[in-house]
Amino acid sequence: MARMTGSWLSGPTAALPKDDHEVGRYRGEKLGLPESGPGAxxxxxxxxxxxxxDxxxxVGVASLLVRGDWTGGVINTVALILWFVVGVGTVSLFAFTPGQFAVGIGVARVDRPVPVGFVRALARQVLLVFVVPALITDHDGRGMHDRATGTMLIRSR
Incomplete structure (x- = not known):
């Protein structure tokens, strides 16, 4: 049992490969990202x-669509569906959601400089629905949903 819990109780460095026990000086250094500014x-x-x-x-658009029907969780379901569809669509087309654009960040692939694409955006959004993968981060500040899809949130300005 200690072997199973030790991997996640040991902190972010436990996710490093077996031969690599050194963490970079700043988040994203090992991925080739700059320390600050655009691309960090x-x-x-x-x-x-x-x-x-986002x-x-x-929720605002959902409340317009369901005309303020706040009973039975209808608005929550519609809001989740809208959030999901907008997230997949905008990340696959533009590499950012409206909220990410507003705060100056975007989604980028870490393996090569190409667009995120529909499949990665879809997988990323499916994992985000569960919330927990986004809360567990590694030494680079990437959530587990980003690690699984080979993406990272970077600054765009």
Whole structure:
């Protein structure tokens, strides 16, 4: 049992490959990202603010669509569907959601400089629905949903 729990209780460095026990000086250094400015790893504050903006937009549009029917969780379901569709569509087309654009961050692939694409955007959004993968981060500040899809939130300005 200790072997199973030790991997996640040991902190972010436990996710490093077996031969690599050294963490970079700043988030994203090992991925070739700059320390600050455009292209650097996005901070937690910007990521949370972008999510709040995206969710507020989704709830606002959902309330217009269901005409204020707040009973039975209808508005929550419609808001989640809108948030999901907008997230997949905008990330696959533009590499950012409206909230991410507002706070100056975007989604980028870490393996090569090409667009994120529909499949990665879809997988990323499916994992985000469960919330927990986004809360567990590695030493570069990437959530587990980003690690699984080979993406990272970076600053765009």
């Amino acid at each position: 790893a996005a901070g937690s504050g910007r990521r949370v603010l972008a999510l709040v903006i 969710w507020a937009i989704s």
